[in-house]
Amino acid sequence: MLSQEQDTPAAEPPPPAARGVVNLYSLEYYELVRRRLAPGGAFAQWLPVKQLPPYEALTLIRAFVDAFPHAALVSGESSELILLGSDRPLKLSLPRLLARTRRPAVAKDLRSVGIRDGFDLLATLTLDDAALRRRTRDVEPCSGKDPAIEYADLSELNLEFSVALSRRQGDPATLISRWGDTPAEERERGGRRERGGKTMR
Secondary structure (H helix, E strand, C coil): CCCCCECCCEECCCCCCCCCHHHHHCHHHHHHHHHHECCCCEEEEEECHHHCCHHHHHHHHHHHHHHCCEEEEEECHHHCEEEEEECCCCCEEHHHHHHHHCCHHHHHHHHCCCCCCHHHHHCCEEECHHHHHHHHCCCCCCECCEHHHHHCCHHHCCHHHHHHHHCCCCCHHHHEEECCCCCHHHHHHHHHECCCCCECC
């Protein structure tokens, strides 16, 4: 557990079906993390959706969104999914994002996972806060007090569910707090691009 306030902690624990690990995906854990976040900080956690039945995967998301006032789901390398949570709206300054992703060292790291620029990074948004809460409103949050997920029937794994959850249902433009002097055509491109250069609309 974090011993002091952190700005951008990240976690990648083993899948929750392993004994004892469910606590690292529970509502109680996420509440502890939120209390250790610096104001305006963001927490990132891997979501092992491919290794869980649909209902159990949704309980993990529900725990996350119950703990964090603002959340989003983004796609990572090899179609892995990552939850982002914060005590404040997840907003970005587009000019600052583009400037940072153009730094040589940053650009090199991003290209290694198939991200060409800041617009590609925005396009990793899969579900925004409102969509996450809609998808999980009918399930109970994962709790360390009830480790039933450790005994989930893994025969119910559903690849179609993980693919559907990975399909973009949020608008990257909702993440932008300031467009600055970004040209109009770049603003439009920021709302249209999808990984691989295909349009989103």
